Amino acid sequence: YAWDANEEYLFKAMVAFAMRRYSSKSTTQISNVLLCNVTDRVSFWFVVTDSSKNVTTVPGSEVEAAIRMNRNRINNAFLLSDKTLQFLKITSTLSPPVEPSTPVWLIVFGVVLCLIVAAIVFLVVSGIQKHKKKNKESTDRENLEEKVEVTLENGIPCEALDLKAGHINGVFAADDDRFTSL
Amino acid sequence: LSATPETPKEDGRPKWDNKFQYILSCIGFAVGLGNVWRFPYLCQIHGGGAFLIPYFIALLFEGIPLLHLELALGQCLRKGSTGAWNTISPYLGGVGVGSWMVSVLVSLYYNTVLTWVMWYFINSFQEPLPWSVCPLNENRTGFNEECYESTAVNYFWYRKTLNITPDIAESGTFQWWLILCLAACWAIVYLCTIRGIETTGKAIYVTAIFPYLVLTIFLIQGLTLPGATDGLIYLFTPNVSVSIYFPFTPPQISYHLPTTPGLDHFQPHHLQTFKLKFKYVGFSGRNIINIINEFDLPEESIMRQNYTSWISFLNSSYPEKIAGLKLKSCDLQEFLDQSVSGTGLAFIVFTQAIILMPGSQAWAILFFIMLFSLGLSSMFGNIEGVFTPLLELQIIPKSAPKELLSGIICLISFLIALCFTLGSGSYWIDIFDRYAGSVPLLVIAFFEVIGVVYIYKIKRFSEDVEWMTGRKLNLFWQITWRFISPLLLLIVFMAFVTLQMQKPPSYTAWNPKYEGFPMKEEKVYPPWVQAICVLLAALPCVCVPLVALFHLVKQKRRSKEPSLVPPEVSSCQGANS
Numbered sequence: 001y002a003w004d005a006n007e008e009y010l011f012k013a014m015v016a017f018a019m020r021r022y023s024s025k026s027t028t029q030i031s032n033v034l035l036c037n038v039t040d041r042v043s044f045w046f047v048v049t050d051s052s053k054n055v056t057t058v059p060g061s062e063v064e065a066a067i068r069m070n071r072n073r074i075n076n077a078f079l080l081s082d083k084t085l086q087f088l089k090i091t092s093t094l095s096p097p098v099e100p101s102t103p104v105w106l107i108v109f110g111v112v113l114c115l116i117v118a119a120i121v122f123l124v125v126s127g128i129q130k131h132k133k134k135n136k137e138s139t140d141r142e143n144l145e146e147k148v149e150v151t152l153e154n155g156i157p158c159e160a161l162d163l164k165a166g167h168i169n170g171v172f173a174a175d176d177d178r179f180t181s182l
Numbered sequence: 183l184s185a186t187p188e189t190p191k192e193d194g195r196p197k198w199d200n201k202f203q204y205i206l207s208c209i210g211f212a213v214g215l216g217n218v219w220r221f222p223y224l225c226q227i228h229g230g231g232a233f234l235i236p237y238f239i240a241l242l243f244e245g246i247p248l249l250h251l252e253l254a255l256g257q258c259l260r261k262g263s264t265g266a267w268n269t270i271s272p273y274l275g276g277v278g279v280g281s282w283m284v285s286v287l288v289s290l291y292y293n294t295v296l297t298w299v300m301w302y303f304i305n306s307f308q309e310p311l312p313w314s315v316c317p318l319n320e321n322r323t324g325f326n327e328e329c330y331e332s333t334a335v336n337y338f339w340y341r342k343t344l345n346i347t348p349d350i351a352e353s354g355t356f357q358w359w360l361i362l363c364l365a366a367c368w369a370i371v372y373l374c375t376i377r378g379i380e381t382t383g384k385a386i387y388v389t390a391i392f393p394y395l396v397l398t399i400f401l402i403q404g405l406t407l408p409g410a411t412d413g414l415i416y417l418f419t420p421n422v423s424v425s426i427y428f429p430f431t432p433p434q435i436s437y438h439l440p441t442t443p444g445l446d447h448f449q450p451h452h453l454q455t456f457k458l459k460f461k462y463v464g465f466s467g468r469n470i471i472n473i474i475n476e477f478d479l480p481e482e483s484i485m486r487q488n489y490t491s492w493i494s495f496l497n498s499s500y501p502e503k504i505a506g507l508k509l510k511s512c513d514l515q516e517f518l519d520q521s522v523s524g525t526g527l528a529f530i531v532f533t534q535a536i537i538l539m540p541g542s543q544a545w546a547i548l549f550f551i552m553l554f555s556l557g558l559s560s561m562f563g564n565i566e567g568v569f570t571p572l573l574e575l576q577i578i579p580k581s582a583p584k585e586l587l588s589g590i591i592c593l594i595s596f597l598i599a600l601c602f603t604l605g606s607g608s609y610w611i612d613i614f615d616r617y618a619g620s621v622p623l624l625v626i627a628f629f630e631v632i633g634v635v636y637i638y639k640i641k642r643f644s645e646d647v648e649w650m651t652g653r654k655l656n657l658f659w660q661i662t663w664r665f666i667s668p669l670l671l672l673i674v675f676m677a678f679v680t681l682q683m684q685k686p687p688s689y690t691a692w693n694p695k696y697e698g699f700p701m702k703e704e705k706v707y708p709p710w711v712q713a714i715c716v717l718l719a720a721l722p723c724v725c726v727p728l729v730a731l732f733h734l735v736k737q738k739r740r741s742k743e744p745s746l747v748p749p750e751v752s753s754c755q756g757a758n759s
Contacts, residue, residue, distance in 0.1 A: 108304040109362060116369045123376050127585055 003042045007078075008035060011046075014074045015067070019048055019058070022066035027052055064090050195260060196379040203383045208253075210390035210559025215295060218397075218556060219527040231418045244670045247662040248627055251634060254647050262570030267633070274633040276729030278571065280626045280722040285567030287618040287718065290595055291611045292564060293371060294602040295525070296557045297363045299550050301343055302529065304363075306546035313338035314537040328694045335534045340692045343529070347605035348693035351708055354605015361603050364596060370558070372592040375565045376585050378573075382562045389555040389562075396552035403539070525608070528553060565591065609689060613707075617715045621678065622722035628671040629726050635663050687712060 001007070012033040019028040032051055038044040048058040067074065068090055075085055198204040225233045259266040263285075267278035305312050316329035316337060324330070329337035340346045347354040374385040404410060473496065536545045568591055578587050602611055634643055640663060644655040690702035707715070 104308045105301075105304045105359075108307050109366065112300075112304065113366050113369070116366060116373055120369065120373050120376070123373065123381070124585055127377065127583060131583065 010077060014077050015048060018066040018070040022069055198379060198383055206386045206390040210386050211563030214560035215557050243662055243666045247659060247667045257650060258646050262574050263567060264571040265574045270638050272733045273730040274637060276726035277626055277629050277633060279729055280725040282571050283722040284622050285564050287614060289564040289568060290599050291602060291614040292561060293367050294599055294611055296367045296554060297360055298343060299553045300363045300367055303550035306543055306550060311537060311542055311546060313533050331699055335530050339529045344608050345605050346608060346692050348691055350606050350609040350711060352606060357603050364599060364603060368592050368596040371561055371565060372588060375562060375588050378569060378584055386559060389559040393552045393556045396548055612689060613715055618718040621719040624671055624675045625723040628668055631663060631668050640664060
């Protein structure tokens with residue numbers, strides 16, 4: 001929208017409204033608000049006079065406080081925001097960003113750390129298990145080797161006896177139960 | 183000589199599962215963070231395309247021959263760095279010890295960089311991204327002053343992450359959040375190297391391949407942005423007036439030794455184009471608002487197109503007012519020249535770019551995972567370089583599991599690296615990076631080549647290589663190994679030392695109280711810091727002559743007893759058969 005006399009009127013009305021709300025005396029009129037030095041940038045100076053006392057201006061600190069209190073309403077009247085409607089020397093209070101109770105990064109960090117620790121524990125435990133299994137296997141193998149050695153101690157290793165190649169004496173092989181077993 | 187490949191034999195050495203895994207390991211170790219953020223910066227400040235000429239010369243005559251040499255040695259001898267050099271000649275054992283020391287020093291600070299990456303990663307899960315908004319000051323009337331003067335991105339990096347002190351002498355306090363991330367990083371490293379090559383071999387499939395995928399995605403994204411061609415042109419236009427780039431090339435290459443240098447020419451130049459576009463937009467908008475307010479000009483009278491003409495007009499008519507406005511510079515050239523390297527590129531420039539992309543969280547997460555994998559794969563190589571020689575030296579009894587040794591290494595490194603989490607930590611990392619990671623490598627590489635060629639004798643080495651590969655050695659390798667590589671290394675080393683001597687080493691500090699803030703303040707290192715720099719650079723180098731001297735003395739004593747047989751220089755084939 002373009003800035004014209006109607007908008008100026010609205011502005012004066014808003015300032016008067018702010019003064020009324022702030023000091024809660026309903027004597028401030030629109031005619032008490034005076035604009036001067038209006039430029040095309042749309043910037044201007046304004047003062048608020050007090051008609052009850054002899055045409056003196058209301059001190060700047062009061063006006064500042066009044067506007068600060070009603071800043072929201074003034075902004076909305078013009079469909080503007082703190083960034084687009086600027087009152088010199090009235091700095092707006094910026095709202096702090098929403099902060100969750102625990103910082104988000106701590107949560108993510110906790111998740112990552114849990115995963116890592118779980119993986120490490122898994123690897124270490126599986127390593128220990130593998131170690132134990134290897135030890136058990138090596139002791140088993142040692143037992144087998146003893147049995148092999150027993151048969152070797154007889155002088156004739158069992159593997160060397162090739163039952164297919166040798167001759168079988170039919171007399172002895174036929175009746176096994178007549179002879180005492182070893 | 184840290185990650186040695188083996189064929190299965192009964193000596194119980196771990197082995198790679200297949201050839202692909204081995205190649206991936208080499209690539210992963212060689213291509214690290216330096217490739218992403220150091221190379222494009224060096225390329226740019228030393229004159230764009232002209233930098234590539236000495237780079238390729240160094241690559242061809244120094245990098246690749248050294249790589250070949252080391253891989254062949256490692257393959258042949260199948261030992262860690264200390265064992266391998268002891269086998270070649272006891273006098274050269276110092277080379278192995280020296281490279282072991284370099285691995286230790288590099289591991290210490292490299293993982294701290296990964297800590298920063300992890301910190302940014304876990305902070306990328308928020309909306310809005312924490313480096314995109316400035317925090318408010320105490321009475322909530324405006325933004326935090328340090329943040330407002332520089333940018334939100336700078337503030338998050340220097341204050342929220344590092345909590346940096348204005349001077350290296352002031353140590354500051356421990357940053358507990360960094361300590362947490364450091365612990366997590368070392369836990370990840372432990373997890374991946376827990377059983378040596380068995381576990382890193384599996385992890386390498388992800389950490390070596392993933393970064394290339396992400397970089398391709400970013401390349402495509404970057405090329406579609408406006409200003410991409412300008413950035414590319416600027417990056418590659420040769421600037422021949424800058425002529426002192428030569429000594430800086432080979433340290434860039436040897437930074438990625440000891441195993442592979444040849445793969446660090448992948449340049450993500452699109453990162454430069456981001457910087458170009460986004461800084462321009464950010465500052466000019468703010469300037470325009472300030473000027474319009476100051477001179478009460480009507481809305482939309484100054485646009486981006488006529489901004490420069492307006493500025494010159496106003497500067498001639500009202501110079502004091504313009505000076506009082508404290509306009510941020512909008513000059514394109516100045517931005518491009520101000521480009522940063524290293525941590526600045528990743529954590530400041532690129533995070534700034536990410537804010538402006540749609541879906542920033544996803545881009546940020548992707549980017550930081552990529553940086554993390556790049557760094558992690560290099561860490562594998564470093565840790566193996568520390569781990570394997572210790573394993574061979576049998577510091578712990580053989581019955582104790584390998585997991586214990588890697589756990590001890592990771593724990594001790596974590597405790598030492600805690601000093602990098604102090605307020606002045608990042609200054610120390612710069613020192614380590616500049617002095618422990620560059621000069622000793624040159625010296626060690628030089629002694630490696632000399633040792634193999636002249637002490638082990640190149641004839642015997644060629645026979646070994648022929649025995650391994652089945653092919654005779656090319657003339658190219660003979661010439662480079664014998665003459666060109668050692669000569670080049672010597673020249674670079676001399677040039678580097680002379681350049682360092684010319685002016686006292688200085689650094690740039692982030693000081694909010696400095697007049698030129700947000701520019702960084704240039705400071706000189708205090709003498710005790712300079713002494714530490716010299717120590718870092720000299721310690722690995724001095725191992726080489728020390729060990730040689732030690733063996734010489736031992737030999738002299740042995741020669742007095744003729745009954746003992748002097749140690750023979752064993753051959754590669756002899757070690758296997």
